[in-house]
Amino acid sequence: MQIQPYLFFDGRCDEALNFYKTALGAKVEMLMRFKEAPPQTPGEGCKGPMPDGEKVMHASFKVGDATIMASDGMAQGKPEFKGISLSITAKDDAEAKRFFDALSDGGKVQQPLMKTFFASSFGMVADKFGVGWMVVAMP
Structure with missing residues (x-):
């Protein structure tokens, strides 16, 4: 079994990934933007409007041997x-x-x-x- 942190940057994921590349030598292994998701059928998927298509839907990056996952989430404000x-x-x-x-x-x-x-x-x-x-x- 493996537990991995998943960080939601609420609209600042690209900025965070670049910061961790510089600060910790992070290597982005996978990145998918919202525009790459298939169209949603009404009543399925997330409620509310989808974030801008350029926002990060899912990313995976390595710091040393650790894998950390990240997203912009619904990109509605300041991450907490x-x-x-x-x-x-x-x-x-x-x-x-x-x-x-x-x-x-x-x-x-x-x-x-x-x-x-x-x-x-x-x-x-x-x-x-x-x-x-x-x-x-x-x-």
């Missing part, structure tokens, strides 16, 4: 990510700093990156989309 954080383990303190600094760009630091009793580097940040990240490097 509450009660969840993604954890990324860096190979060393230098990589942890690089990830943390990149994710902090335009975001909000919640716990500065620092040495703790359980890690040589640990920090928490909400990136510019509001996605919570815990960055850790083990001693």
Whole structure:
């Protein structure tokens, strides 16, 4: 069994994918736009108007060995990510700093990156989309 995070960027998915490519070296493996979906039969599918055809219906990207899925969802406003954080383990303190600094760009630091009793580097940040990240490097 495998559990994968699925992030809804509410209209900012393309921007998020480009950000994660730069910040974390993410590789987009699959991307489907709403315009690629077959026409809906009345009474089937999502309720309400479909998002602009250029918006991302579904994407899958890799960060290291992890697969993360993403979408624009119904693209109706500001994305919100509450009660969840993604954890990324860096190979060393230098990589942890690089990830943390990149994710902090335009975001909000919640716990500065620092040495703790359980890690040589640990920090928490909400990136510019509001996605919570815990960055850790083990001693």
